Amino acid sequence: MSLLEVRDLSVTFGGWRGAPPVEAVKRASFTLDRGETLALVGESGSGKSVTALSILQLLPYPAAAHTPESSIRFAGEELVGAAPARLREMRGNRIAMVFQEPMTSLNPLHTLEKQVAETLLIHKHMSAAAARTRTLELLHLVGLRDAEGRLGAYPHQLSGGQRQRVMIAMAIANEPDILIADEPTTALDVTIQAQILQLMRDLKDRLGMALLLITHDLSIVRHMAGRVCVMTQGEIVEQGPTEAIFAQPQHAYTRRLLAAEPKGRVPPADPTAPVLVEGDKIKVWFPIRRGLFRRIKGYVKAVDGVSLQVRAGATLGVVGESGSGKTTLGLALLRLLDAQGEMGGGIRFAGHDIAHERQRRLRPLRRQMQVVFQDPYSSLSPRLSIAQIVGEGLRVHSLTASEAERRRLIEETLAEVGLDPASAERYPHEFSGGQRQRVAIARALVLKPRFLVLDEPTSALDMSVQAQIVDLLRELQARYGLAYLFISHDLKVVRALSHEILVMKDGEIVEAGSTERVMTAPEHPYTRALMAAAFELAAVPT
């Protein structure tokens, strides 16, 4: 008998106002044995998180409902419909969960000690002193440095990786039999990701836990999981040993998922093309003001002395982890950061010096330099239709003589990015994430720009959708000779699109060169750690 047996699990969310109910999970069945790692893989909306939450009965009942055949057996005991008191005994004790967003999963008003000790006090009925000792043990175990000193720290005083370690400490506090990890590293940087995954593997071995890993990242699955279940649209379409599935996927969807990594390389750029954008020792410093008179005590040097060149028709990839200053660099190049930081250095666009121009004089130039943002959900104004969003730039720059011409241009651009022009009157929320990103690209493209800053345009999208967007961007570059500044932390995507790469850390460039060279033979130790973490999920100490 397996430790966890899930059979015919179905979850439906009640419809409102007559709309039919949504079947989030349809008859999912899998088992988990002691000491095993099982991965639930799928794209967003496939139902994997809902499955994980069902195990601990954490869904919003009665809005969510299970069918009568749904069965989740833990060590022989049925969990679906179990008494709340019994479930409370299980949660955090026999089965523990680690969530995706460490910032919102920790109570912002409780110190670390209080949060970790809470689960000890509830389940083990320890005294405060004993709980403190055990908390310190756990924090050492998860590798939190200077645990003694940090007991009184609040979540916002820790970095993302440290918060996730605290969450893991909370989860393993009572030595559970099963640890459910719901996308535990998605919100973290690549190097930290590797460390956290290593930690989870070590803890699993040491404590003899079973690990249920929910993720959309196939490389994590390859490195961590012994068995894998592939989910799509609420159904498990394929399950089995990881090696077998990756080597010989049976189901069409699995095959598509495995093939969906951003692939290909850019065709080589023309080295004689003119330099379109040039940055000379760009500086963006944010002043830190302290004291009664708000005196400037120091600066946060978000971008410190970065020089770069982008040629027409080529892509410069800017790579770095969160906090490295890459987004700030991109926005600074477009002069979108004026109100916020102190800027220095020179920026030249097509020969014009734009670093010191007034905003009003820049307006005509804005046609030629555009931006696509990261989050497709917040980069489109929710109350305007797609046609209005795409047409706004045309209106501002008076690029069309008549309404009919504007309409035609909008529809042409929508078709070019792969959207149905008939849907132009719909609102953004009626489209999926990938489609919204296409709309954002259309918005930039309709002005026929020469330079496009792409600020992590694929980070919020699923893998297969990422590949499509990358293809689209490559195609548009080839057709229109666009220059891209592609900012990303995802090295696979950068490799597929960039001619040259800049690696940034703490506001400075640590390495620059052609994509080929930097990817295959990195020189700087930080770059090497980055490559190792991204492609092999190896945690190399820097």
Add this chain to the structure above:
Amino acid sequence: MNDLPPPDEAKAEAKATTAVERKDAAGIVTTARIPGQVLPPAGDTFLGRRITPLTRRRLDNFRANRRGFWSLWVFLVLFVVSLFAEFIANDRPLLVRYEGSFYIPVLHDYPETAFGGFLPSRADYRDPAITQLINEKGWIVWPLIPFSYRTITDAPGPFPAAPSGTDWLGTDDQGRDVLARLIYGFRISVLFGLALTLFSSLIGVAAGAVQGYFGGLVDLGFQRFIEIWEGLPVLYLLIILATIVEPNFWWLLGLMLLFSWTGLVAVVRAEFLRARNFDYIRAARALGVSDGVIIFRHVLPNATVATLTFLPFILNGSITTLTSLDFLGFGLPPGSASLGELLAQGKTNLQAPWLGITAFLVLAVMLSLLIFIGEAVRDAFDPRKVVR
């Protein structure tokens, strides 16, 4: 997952209608529907205008709050009826037929001589002589209540007279019919409230928008100004004004407006401070859109959500303000119909309980209706409420 703070509304809406991308033969990506999931029709309309599914959900939420929904209908009916006060309670008949032709005294003045009277002065239809002349050669259609708010009725006994067959709610201490005054008073209270709410909202939203969008010194300076401004004593200023000028509807409106616009500023400021960092604002700036256009086209529609939830309560407060002023005697000029004045009379004439009770009941019902409507509007805009 559901313990997270509610995401941005647009995000919630987008995730709720997940769609799968498919490429058709031409390589164009279309939305395929997940079987069993319903995407709302593209042509959803309300009152003739296209609305988004988000708006549809809010309207449904509002309708689901039965108390608020019916309160809105009751209030609207009462308000519309009171708009026609001249046709319901008037000392001039609606229609007079005399010697074969029709006269509409409600709308026009006719001399006595038109009905065979003696003097060429304006016909007083309350004079039994005139009515007798008319009834000899025609008929009169009176409005429901044959008194205006100024008419002194000839009720028996000392004023205030108790409710009787002619004066259904009695008369006040000057002999005027209470029911007629109620109807006119209700109308003017609500109109004042609406006007005050509208104008103070406009000013408040504009001020909040400027503060929130530009931030920095503008915000700081404005906030300090508002703090000082709110510290001014409104009532004293009104008293001073009353000694200089006889305050009428518009003067009162203007003065109250001077002090009530600050109500919405904080909320709108917060919305703008939040919204100005959104990506779509940055994208609009990157397109070269000017600040003013960004405020109007992008940020303002999103800030109206918070504003709308406050409006019924502001309306409530405005009506109460006028009533309080009238009660104290600093409001509308004497002689005008108002609920506050009726309340004041009720206070001084405790031996005539119909005055106080009527005024209290009408005020209580009216304000309660508005509160119910306000609660329903708040529920409608609550992003967490999904009606089953």
